[in-house]
Amino acid sequence: MGENVPTWKFNQCFGEKTIIDDVTEQDVLSAVEFDQTGSYLATGDKAGRIVVFEVDNPSTSRCASDTPVFASSASVLRSNNNTSGKSNSCSEYKFQCEFQSHEPEFDYLKSLEIEEKINKIRWCRPSNDSLYLLSTNDKTIKLWKIFEEKVTSVTSFNLPEEYRRSRYSRVEADEEVVKSFQNSSLKLPNITHNEKRVSSKPRKVYSNAHAYHVNSIAVNSDGETFLSADDLRINLWNLHLSDQSYNIVDIKPENMEELQEVITGADFHPTQCNIFMYSSSRGSIKLADMRERALCDQHAKLFAEEEHHENKSFFSEIIASLSDIKFTRDGRYIVSRDFLTLKLWDVNMESRPVQTINIHEHLRSKLCDLYENECIFDKFEVAISGDGNNLATGSYNNTFHVFDREGNTDVCIEASKMESSKTILTENVDSMSHDSDVSNRTSSVKTMHNQVPATIDFNQ
Numbered sequence: 001m002g003e004n005v006p007t008w009k010f011n012q013c014f015g016e017k018t019i020i021d022d023v024t025e026q027d028v029l030s031a032v033e034f035d036q037t038g039s040y041l042a043t044g045d046k047a048g049r050i051v052v053f054e055v056d057n058p059s060t061s062r063c064a065s066d067t068p069v070f071a072s073s074a075s076v077l078r079s080n081n082n083t084s085g086k087s088n089s090c091s092e093y094k095f096q097c098e099f100q101s102h103e104p105e106f107d108y109l110k111s112l113e114i115e116e117k118i119n120k121i122r123w124c125r126p127s128n129d130s131l132y133l134l135s136t137n138d139k140t141i142k143l144w145k146i147f148e149e150k151v152t153s154v155t156s157f158n159l160p161e162e163y164r165r166s167r168y169s170r171v172e173a174d175e176e177v178v179k180s181f182q183n184s185s186l187k188l189p190n191i192t193h194n195e196k197r198v199s200s201k202p203r204k205v206y207s208n209a210h211a212y213h214v215n216s217i218a219v220n221s222d223g224e225t226f227l228s229a230d231d232l233r234i235n236l237w238n239l240h241l242s243d244q245s246y247n248i249v250d251i252k253p254e255n256m257e258e259l260q261e262v263i264t265g266a267d268f269h270p271t272q273c274n275i276f277m278y279s280s281s282r283g284s285i286k287l288a289d290m291r292e293r294a295l296c297d298q299h300a301k302l303f304a305e306e307e308h309h310e311n312k313s314f315f316s317e318i319i320a321s322l323s324d325i326k327f328t329r330d331g332r333y334i335v336s337r338d339f340l341t342l343k344l345w346d347v348n349m350e351s352r353p354v355q356t357i358n359i360h361e362h363l364r365s366k367l368c369d370l371y372e373n374e375c376i377f378d379k380f381e382v383a384i385s386g387d388g389n390n391l392a393t394g395s396y397n398n399t400f401h402v403f404d405r406e407g408n409t410d411v412c413i414e415a416s417k418m419e420s421s422k423t424i425l426t427e428n429v430d431s432m433s434h435d436s437d438v439s440n441r442t443s444s445v446k447t448m449h450n451q452v453p454a455t456i457d458f459n460q
């Protein structure tokens with residue numbers, strides 16, 4: 001890793017670059033997702049809006065494919081590694097379109113308000129020169145089509161514009177028409193095609209399948225199906241069928257008092273369409289194979305690590321809850337994030353993670369204070385680079401960390417709107433490996449009211 005450690009620098013800021021004090025809660029981003037090529041970026045906010053950006057100058061990025069997604073705007077596939085040894089210029093993103101994905105709703109049967117906030121965004125395979133993405137709030141999942149259309153206009157009318165827009169009665173208008181054609185012949189209007197514009201429209205709406213809040217959606221590698229997960233169930237959908245879904249995981253007990261854990265996330269295997277995984281609030285990851293049975297309550301593999309008795313406390317179950325899980329692109333490793341650590345699992349070894357990286361170990365002694373101000377329930381996501389060698393995850397004080405897979409280096413970056421205030425700190429960290437002693441980092445506790453945006457994603 002010594003020779004292949006990437007360098008990180010600020011590239012682009014979306015939105016206003018000046019500090020704005022009157023930002024409303026509705027303007028806060030709640031979901032960020034790149035497509036598989038890295039040429040398109042979608043963001044969702046708490047107001048239910050989705051904004052799509054595209055690469056401004058694809059010719060300057062790393063190209064591995066000349067296949068266009070839109071006929072007039074080429075899409076490029078970015079390679080995972082720079083094998084040529086030459087520096088690659090960074091392409092900036094430009095605004096493409098914006099649309100309202102979800103509206104606030106009210107469930108009259110349960111007397112429950114349903115927020116419009118976008119929980120997750122997932123890109124689907126492009127088709128017929130169009131882009132497709134899935135978006136979800138707490139209850140409803142939608143499939144959106146993003147496409148280019150020609151803007152047409154009609155010219156060379158028979159009547160002058162003042163007659164066409166006048167408020168004459170029908171009789172008066174007929175008289176004007178007769179007078180206008182006494183000395184001229186009837187002509188056909190001309191239809192002209194002007195500039196193109198990007199539009200969006202919902203293709204499918206998948207609703208009424210979840211009794212609890214949807215926390216995850218994942219598109220299958222077959223390009224035909226996707227899964228959606230709430231606290232107690234996981235459903236399998238066909239993208240073309242919005243009126244039916246199949247329940248593949250159901251952990252709801254007959255007596256809710258016997259409930260021991262809830263589902264916190266789910267994801268499909270990147271290459272094997274029959275394998276998926278889901279995480280729980282007790283810190284375990286369960287791998288299931290849909291070929292074994294229709295209802296995958298009995299998992300094929302269980303990834304869990306028993307906590308040492310000396311570390312157990314009242315807060316053990318809270319900090320063990322997994323907030324995010326992801327496969328690496330080759331499907332060999334699983335990356336999970338809980339409140340204190342980032343763990344790397346080998347799918348062939350269930351007993352323990354191959355690497356544990358301490359993120360908030362210095363907060364372990366302050367868990368009581370964090371519990372009182374509810375910061376202990378904060379959720380952080382994780383992103384994996386295309387080659388699987390770098391992991392990014394969020395932290396407090398508007399910072400996020402980029403680690404190499406071995407956990408040897410920590411690049412701490414401050415997420416600030418002003419380029420001059422960017423802070424990039426690279427240091428060696430102590431990772432917790434089962435082949436070496438545990439070395440904990442200590443640091444002073446800072447204020448917790450400034451948190452990094454909820455999601456981080458690599459431009460793959």
